Amino acid sequence: MGNREKLLDGALQCLFEKGYAETTARDIATTAGVSLAAIGYHFGTTQALLSTVLFQAMEQWADELENALNDEGDAALAPADRFVAIWTRVIDSIAANRALWTTQFEAATQVARGQGPDWDWTEAQGGAQAGLAELFHGIDGDEEPELARTVGGVYQALISGVVLQHLVTPELALSGRDLIDGLRAIAARLDP
Template structure:
């Protein structure tokens, strides 16, 4: 690996261990075995490096999510059972990636005072939503349509809500079955019945 890759790996390690706000440039340099000056040379600033590391670490987590969804799809042909299995599997990923989720929530809180962070996170929203829409439908990719963006937005909201509840109290976080029951109840009270 070169200095740039070492810095990225060190920054991701710091995000997991120290969080977004508590990570210093010196922490990253130490974790990566690279000089402080290399951060500025390769990324411009510690913040730019942390933003890139946060996005890349989230992508790494997403690769594990692909396995969760594939495993759920192979368990049952019943869409409801697959839905439950996927969301139970998602919850399990939080255990290994707790530091990442803590860093993400910490970063989101700081966007009011960090325009470059807001811009970095905003730049990934559409891609993330389309990626989630494809993933949860078992597709390689989906078209950039309003329907797929809406689907991805729904999944992103469920994911962030589950992560937040799990971070606060893992034992009280919703299960896949809780989500399925909620979907039935909300759908039943909001959606108009299909006409024949």
């Protein structure tokens, strides 16, 4: 394993153990077993390294989410049962990736303060919305961009809220069944 890979592994470990704001270049270099200069050589800055590793970790989770959404056993289920099954797997994935989500929320807070990962957040959010619309409902963002934005945005909001509930108050957090029951109750109150 080269220094670049060691830095990526070390940075991820530090992010999950110390958090975004508390991880220093020295922490990463020590954990990776490389010199501080290696960060500059391979990534330019510590923030660029942290942005890279957090983005990679989120891409891995997105792949996991896609797998959760594409379970072949769901095809025989009624739409509501499929929704519950998918959200149950999504919630299980959230629990299994608690450190990633804690770090992502912290990084988002740092972005709001002008100190977080230097991603193109507009592009990242648009891509996430389009991807979620495609994954959940097969909506093509190129053919129906506004529908993909709104449907994907609703799912993005649901995921963010469910993640936050499971991080902070797991005993009160919604299950897949709770989500569909809540959505049905809301929809029933929207129609006169």
